[in-house]
Amino acid sequence: MRVLAAARQQLLTSRKPTRPEIVLYAMLDDLVQQYAPDEAWERQVQLLNRWTVDAAIPGLKLVLQADGDYWHGLYEEDQSDPRVASNMRNDAHQDARLTAEGWRVVRFWERDLTGDRAACEARLTEELQNRMAEYLAELAASATAGRNKKAAHPEG
Known part of the structure; x- marks a missing residue:
């Protein structure tokens, strides 16, 4: 099974990115540096030894997905295709598992990435700012807890 997972990961990371992924990666290049x-962000990252996500910022536990309109079921008429229905179930299961492990999953539709990049950039900016604020708050709380522990148990 490990061999199959490694082969699948190699296939995913060696293929050319889709058009929506290209837009997502360009946004990440621009906005991660700024916010x-x-x-660092990474493309085609395997998480929980199960899923390969389009992009992730591991330090912020932020996952970004560029979902194809057809294959991920944007339009109701496409959802009757068993392959699309299966993808939708997998997406929901993936989101639930990653969220349970502390990841924030953000999905962008293909039509939005290719048709309204400004709105996607605004959404990504907000997510980056929120995750950075949460990260900094966790660091501050951790530092405070460390100082409190030292004060309660001084050495010597």
Whole structure:
């Protein structure tokens, strides 16, 4: 099974990105540098030894997906295709599992990435700012807890 997973990961990372992925990656190049300069984003990242996501910022536990309109079921008439229905179930299961592990999953539709990049950039900016604020708050809380522990148990 590990061999199959490794082969699938190699296939995913070696293929050319889709048009929506190209737009997402360009947005990440622009916005991560601006709003989370100490963080790096990665493309085609395998998470939980199960799913390969389009992009992730591991330090912020942020996952970004560029969902194809047809294959991920944007339009109701496409949802009767068993392959699309299966993808939709997988997307919901993936979102639930990743969220349970502390990841924030953000999905962008193909039509939005290719037709309204400004709105997608605004949404991504908001997500980056929110995750950075949460990250900094966690660091501050951790530092405060460390200082409190030292004060309660001074050495010597």
